[in-house]
C-alpha cells in the first residue's frame with residue numbers, strides 16, 4: 001500500500017557536472033528521506049566520461065531510475081567557437097524535443113524539477129498540466145539578480161559594465177567587476193540566451209536553492225528576496241533553500257587510494273587542496289606562477305592540475321575528467337621532483353569530497369563553483385577564492401566579504417595583454433596565511449560553525465528538511 005502513496009516525480013539535469021551533481025543529490029535525498037520515486041532524466045553530452053561515472057556508480061537507491069533522453073546530433077548548429085552557455089543551451093533545446101513523449105511514457109509524473117538551461121520544459125509541461133520547479137545551483141544572491149534581470153534589461157540602456165554598480169532590489173549592489181561574464185555584452189547571443197532562461201523563472205511552481213538559511217541569512221540577499229517589495233510584485237515563485245545538497249557517499253576508487261594514504265601521513269589542517277572544478281583551466285603564465293607560489297610557501301599541498309589553456313578559463317567543461325598529458329610537461333621544470341616531499345600532483349581529476357573530509361586538509365584553493373564551496377564549508381575547510389567563470393566572482397565576494405571563510409589573492413593588471421595575474425609572491429602569502437596563520441584559523445572557526453548548522457539543516461526537523469517535506473506533501 002505504501003508504494004501507492006509514493007509520489008512519482010521527474011528530475012531533469014542539463015549536461016555539466018556542476019548541475020548534475022546537486023540535482024542527483026537532491027533526487028537521492030527525495031528518494032531516501034522523503035519517500036519519493038524519482039525518474040532522473042539525463043541529457044547525453046558529447047564527451048560524457050564523468051557523467052557516466054557519476055550515474056553508473058553503485059550508490060543510486062532503488063527508487064531512483066535513470067532515464068536517458070535520446071541522444072541528439074547537434075553538430076550542425078554547435079561549434080567549438082561558441083561559448084559554453086550558448087552551446088549547452090542549444091544541446092538542451094534539441095534534447096528536450098522528445099520530453100513530452102517521455103513524460104507521457106512515464107505516466108505523467110506529479111512534478112518536474114529542472115535547472116537553468118532547460119526552461120523549454122515550462123512550455124511543454126504547461127500543456128501536460130505538470131508543475132515545474134526550478135533547482136538553482138548557485139547562491140540566493142545570484143538568484144536575486146537573475147529574477148530582476150528582465151527588469152534591468154528594460155530599464156537600463158547602457159552596458160551593465162558601464163554602470164558604477166548594478167542595483168539589485170532588496171540586495172547589496174553587485175560590483176560591475178563581479179558581474180557574470182554573460183552579462184558583459186548585451187549584444188551577445190550569450191546574454192540573450194541567459195535572459196530568455198531567467199525570464200522564465202517566474203513560470204516555476206517554486207525555486208529550490210542549494211543553500212540553507214544560516215549560510216546566507218546574514219547577507220542581505222536572502223532577506224531581500226523574501227521581503228523586498230519588488231519580488232512581491234513579480235509573479236515570483238516561492239523560494240525554498242533546501243541545501244546543502246552535496247555528494248556525501250562518494251567512494252574513493254582503487255586508483256585514487258594513494259591520495260588518501262598520503263593524507264593519512266600528514267598532520268591535521270596542514271594540507272592545501274588546489275582544484276578548479278570540473279572545467280577550470282589556467283593560462284600557461286598563471287599556472288607557472290601558481291606552481292612557484294605553492295613551492296615558495298613551503299606548505300603541504302595536493303595540486304589537481306590540467307594542461308593550461310590560454311583562451312578559455314573553463315577549458316575542460318565538455319570533457320571533465322578525461323585523461324590529460326603528464327603534468328611534468330607543462331609545470332615548471334623540476335617542480336614535481338623538488339616538491340615531492342611536500343606535495344602531491346594529481347592530473348585532471350581527484351575525489352574532492354573524500355579529500356575535503358580528511359582531517360589533514362586545512363584549506364582549499366577553489367575556483368568558487370557553488371558545489372565546491374558547499375563541499376568545503378560542510379567539511380569546515382576555509383578557502384582561497386580563485387574565481388574563473390560563470391557567477392564565481394560574485395561567489396568569491398560572498399565568501400570573503402560576507403561569510404568570512406575565504407581570502408582572495410590580489411591580482412595585478414598587466415599592460416601587455418590586459419589580463420590580470422596573481423603573482424607567485426601573493427600566492428605564497430595567501431597560502432601561508434590560510435594554512436599556518438591566525439587569519440586562517442579564524443576562517444576555519446567560522447567554517448566549522450557553518451559545518452554544524454549545515455549538518456542540522458537537512459536532518460529531520462531542520463530548515464531545509466522541513467521545506468522539502470512541505471513541497472513533497474503537495475505532490476501526494
Ligand code: UDP
Nearest residue numbers: 018021277278279349350352369370371372
Ligand atoms: N569535482 C571532483 N573532482 C575534481 C573536480 C571537481 O570531484 O577533480 C567535483 C566537485 O566535488 C564538485 C563538482 O565536481 O562536486 C564541480 O562543481 P562546482 O560547482 O564546484 O564547479 P563547476 O565544475 O560547475 O565549475
